Amino acid sequence: MANIQLVGLRKTYEFRGQRVRAVDDVTLEAPEGKILTLLGPSGCGKTTTLRCLAGLERPDDGEIRFGNRVVFSRAQGVFVPPEQRHIGMVFQSYAIWPHMTVFENVAYPLRVRRVNPAEIRKRVYAALELVGLAALADRPAPYLSGGQQQRVALARALVYEPEVLLLDEPLSNLDAKVREQVREELRALQRQLNITTVYVTHDQIEALALSDVVAVMRDGKVLEVGTPRDLYERPRTRFVAQFLGTTNLLPGRLAHVEGGVALVETAHGTIQARADGVEVSPGESVLASVRPEHVTVGPASGADPVAWQGVVRSALFEGSATKYRIDLGDFPLLAYGEAGWAPGDRVAVRFDPQKVVLLRDQGT
Ligand SMILES: Nc1ncnc2c1ncn2[C@@H]1O[C@H](COP(=O)(O)OP(=O)(O)O)[C@@H](O)[C@H]1O
Ligand SMILES: [Mg+2]
Known part of the structure; x- marks a missing residue:
């Protein structure tokens, strides 16, 4: 061998x-x-x-x-x-x-x-x-x-x-x-x-x-x-984020990065992401990559400061999970979750900060 x-x-x-x-x-x-x-x-x-x-x-x-x-x-x-x-x-x-x-x-x-x-x-x-x-x-x-x-x-x-x-x-x-x-x-x-x-x-x-x-x-x-x-x-x-499975790429601007944790300002609010291994500087255009299974869908409420508000556009029951399209303004966010939401429902979405990945917006 x-x-x-x-x-x-x-x-x-x-x-x-x-x-x-x-x-x-x-x-x-x-x-x-x-x-x-x-x-x-x-x-x-x-x-x-x-x-x-x-x-x-x-x-x-x-x-x-x-x-x-x-x-x-x-x-x-x-x-x-x-x-x-x-x-x-x-x-x-x-x-x-x-x-x-x-x-x-x-x-x-x-x-x-x-x-x-x-x-x-x-x-x-x-x-x-x-x-x-x-x-x-x-x-x-x-x-x-x-x-x-x-x-x-x-x-x-x-x-x-x-x-x-x-x-x-x-x-x-x-x-x-x-x-x-x-x-x-x-x-x-x-x-x-x-x-x-x-x-x-x-x-x-x-x-x-x-x-x-x-x-x-x-x-x-x-x-x-x-x-x-x-x-x-x-x-x-x-390329790899998209080729290996499905992901949401939220465009934004890198606001701050420290100790491998990045804060990205997007049109929908601020999102926290892992920044280990990617070389970008504050001010640069970046992407926050979120896999659909790392989005949590919950009831809309103003109480949770890190949740973003959205509207369910479609819900597709696929057996082991339900696949949602959730409109965050004009961004169609893909999420996998439990059944229970219907098109038109107002919901709040949260992201697991450990699972959100910062990517460069340029090149590959
Ligand atoms: N015998 C050949 N003559 C000319 N071009 C080839 C030949 N074999 C492969 N290529 C080209 O080389 C590239 C890589 O091909 P290949 O290794 O078969 O890719 P993959 O297996 O990833 O689909 C392609 O652009 C293909 O058209
Ligand atoms: Mg081949």
């Missing part, structure tokens, strides 16, 4: 005379035995980064190390071919062979490597046990559900005990229920095997649920890296 390090990685494509910087100076680490997720919108360079790790693309610059082993280095002129990198890969399309049984699909990488038949049998069954498919070993691959087919692909990736697992949107072809189930299985399996994994997705819920570390990418660059909780609760950029 090993960690994975990318240093100053670059990959540019030429396409119809245009240069596309698919991966633009990416430096990252996937810690040993953990899941690093590359999260970002379509076209931000996730797949290209993964293909560089696999050796399916040759980067223009930078270095890739698996533990102490340099698998790519522009400076040292090193390029280790894919078959010598000891990786297992699973893609979005299951890419399992329809004319073979489950057993034969999983056995294939071992047959190519001329492993002896007794050993093949042992290792294929071990891999199928891991993904819960041993009972279906003799079934032709097409007679499987999408979730089962993806598990075959996973077993095939794991069968030669790779050092590193690379997964490119492996769940995105599955329907919602199955996706959630396979996601949990995948997480449990990764924990059990302790295999260093790089996971690619554009789905923020998946990234939050699966990862030890998330790297949010945009335009070939890594914007922020952190644990799911850190990034969700303390984003440093507007």
